[in-house]
Amino acid sequence: YGEFGYIDFVAEPNFEPLPGTDKIDLTLNFDEGKQFFVRRIDFTGNSTTRDKVIRRELLIDEGDMFNTRLWELSILRLNQLGYFEVLKEEEAAKIERDTKSSTVDITLQVKERGKNSVQLSGGVSGIAGSFVSFGYSTNNFLGLGETLSVSSQLGDRIRDLTFGFTEPYFLDRPIQAGFTVYTQRFNFDQGREVSLLSGRDLSPLFNELGVDNLLNYVSNGMGFTVFASYPLKRSFARVGITYGFDSSKYTTLTTAANSYFQYINFQGLEGANSLSGIKTSSIIPSYNYNSVNHPITPTGGKSLFISTRIAGSVLGGNVNLFEPTIDAKYFRGGFKKGHVIGFHFLGRAVMGYGGKVAPPFNRVFMGGEQDVRGFEIWGISPLAYVPSAAQITVLNNDGSARQQKVVVDGAERLVDVTQTIPIYQMIMPGGDTQLVGNAEYRIPIVGPVTLAFFFDAGMNKIIRPNQLRMNPSRIAELNGLFPQAAFNERAVIAPGTQKLRTSTGIELQIMMPVVNAPFRLYWAYNPTIAQTILQPPIVADRSYFPNQTTFLNSIAQFGRPYPFIEKRKTFRFTISRTF
Incomplete structure (x- = not known):
């Protein structure tokens, strides 16, 4: 009834038990009251913000039938601006009725933020x-x-x-x-x-x-x-x-x-060249739904953002890129008054097209306070091996360095004998697909101080290995030097480095009014981490070397497996929000 102007509507139930049964007769008596219309809308407290800025966010206007639902949505739209302290529907406005003319005068009281x-x-x-x-x-x-x-x-x-x-x-x-x-x-x-x-x-x-x-x-x-x-x-x-x-x-x-x-x-990896210049021309169509009730300190609502970035082709530039993104948030009240539960999901993929690959600087890197808090900043990335070459010292059978005489500035000198061999070099190329999920339970302590329990999960994967290619000229040169290596343009992805990472912990948030963002101190424990043995591919077999000692020394330098184990615990401070 309130949506149709009957703001004084009252319903009175009347119960009459039926003798000898377990049933009752229920009668509802309705008193609709009068239907009210809006006569005037005034604002107080907006010393800087113009009246028209507030009025254009209201879904009801002077002369309209008073609609309680539209008034609730108007308060929500004003809170989304972030210009004012949080407006509460019951306290934000003074509504005066004139029963003779069936009109209401509304005075909206706001308090401006910095x-x-x-x-x-x-x-x-x-x-x-x-x-x-x-x-x-x-x-x-x-x-x-x-x-x-x-x-x-x-x-x-x-x-x-x-x-x-x-x-x-x-x-x-x-x-x-x-x-x-x-x-x-x-x-x-x-x-x-x-x-x-x-x-x-x-x-x-x-x-x-x-x-x-x-x-x-x-x-x-x-x-x-x-x-x-x-x-x-x-x-x-x-x-x-x-x-x-x-x-x-x-x-x-x-x-x-x-x-x-x-x-x-x-x-390096194939992609646009920084010396010849990188030009990116892109267009991004997007859809955004947002009913979150405040941009800085939300307590309810949801948002969904969907976009696709398209670069190159008819748009020009020398980067061909296709990058779809989906970002969703949801906030609701917690188990006690004032508590807030928040959820966040992010999905993103990046790929090249038209015979081109996505440039290395457009690939995905994760870790840190922006996504999975307990890990190093940009530390979550697949690891891979790419073809390369390296110099080693040739050894005698007893393990000493083999030396030869050379003439330098007219004088003889003994120098170590070296040999160039094919190897696979480890790189951190970034992924082409990321999935991130975050959950927080926020408890206000006092004033601008909030305590939050969080759980983060994220995965950074390479699902298009054909987009991770080496510079063709470099591959041709290596295969010319080492025909038996038979290198191809594909990078070799290290197993065990693309798994799901999770992080949970506690965070102290202190809202800073000057920057409108919280100062955060958090401690995180990582239940799921990458624990694996990294084994570089070995392409230089025994036939490349003059003796067994030199071969084993090269394996020790460039083919030795070693453990890769991420940290379990992290303590960090920052200024921002994860979501």
């Missing part, structure tokens, strides 16, 4: 040079509900600038639109970087080696994204579209740096 975040830092160093860093973000720019973010770092090493803007009601229609533009430049100077790590100025020593012998290069990147979304009628669902373009390239400043990157690209 909306701005400002960061400023800088410094001067004799080694690293000078830098200044600035950041500003707001989720309610000028009280119009717009999101604005600016961040920059300007210095001798790094120059980084990012600007983003989102308009939730483009042209006063419920079209959310926005853009992000960014540019990045990193100047790598080998002497300077080593000096920063060691805490001493070692640049003069590196300069003595000759500038052309140093690993000096400049990394440049730039790009932008534009996006828009539109709500489906009378629902919490939106459909959207995003276009993004990214271009990155390494410019070498020395002969050594050029040789190094040529070697890396030549030796």
Whole structure:
């Protein structure tokens, strides 16, 4: 009845037992009362937020029949904005009835949250040079509900600038639109970087080696994204579209740096080349349903996000990529008042098409506070072996190094005899498919402090081994040197490194109002870890070596099995949410 304006509706039951039976007659007496309409809606407490920003989230308007269900949904939509302290339906509004005119006046009382975040830092160093860093973000720019973010770092090493803007009601229609533009430049100077790590100025020593012998290069990147979304009628669902373009390239400043990157690209997995430039042009259609009642401290609701990223082909660029993603969340009340139960699921796959593979930097790496908390950051990845070559020392039968005479600067010198052999080298390539599940039970302690018990599970797999290929030119060179090895372009996946990982523990969350994110301390125990023996494939048999001693020494160096056992326990702190 409340959905039809009868907000004073009362039902009175009347029970009359039937003599001699175990039955009763039930009579319900209804008093509908009057049907009320909305005469006026006012707002208090919104010193910054404009009235129209609040009014456009309300599903009822002045002159409409008062609908209790639509009013509940209006409160939920306002909480989803994150502009105000959590609004409670029973306390957020003062509703005054006028029985003579059958109207109600609604006064919505809000309390605004901190909306701005400002960061400023800088410094001067004799080694690293000078830098200044600035950041500003707001989720309610000028009280119009717009999101604005600016961040920059300007210095001798790094120059980084990012600007983003989102308009939730483009042209006063419920079209959310926005853009992000960014540019990045990193100047790598080998002497300077080593000096920063060691805490001493070692640049003069590196300069003595000759500038052309140093690993000096400049990394440049730039790009932008534009996006828009539109709500489906009378629902919490939106459909959207995003276009993004990214271009990155390494410019070498020395002969050594050029040789190094040529070697890396030549030796590594197949994919776009950082020296010739990586250009990614992509489009992302998406569907988003979100009834979660607050973006920062949710206590109820659910969300579902489905998207597919498509890069390359008619869009241009030199990366062909297909990347579907599904992300779901669910929140509800716990076993006691104020407690919250939350669940999260993420599934993602990445693959190349059109004869191209997904670039190595687009593959999946997991581990850490963002997914499975008890493991090292980006530590969950399949391990694999790729064809390579290595030098070993030739030994005499007694185990001593075999030596030969060489002439250096007109003088004879004894040096160890070496031999190049084919091997398989271990790499961490990342997966192409990930599945993550998280569960939390959150208990508020006092004020902004919350205690949470959690359980995480995740799997990072390679289900398309044909996408994990070596550079064809490198394979051709190796097979030319070692015909008997018969290398192919496929990497060999190490067994036991793609299993399910689980983590459980306890987490202390302290909400920080300035950044609107919790400071977290957590301890985790990992019931399921990877425990296996890693055995590199052996391709150099006894026939490659002059004697048994050298053969056994090569096996000890490049073919020896060794245990791979992940940690059981972790203690860590961070600022963010897992979900």
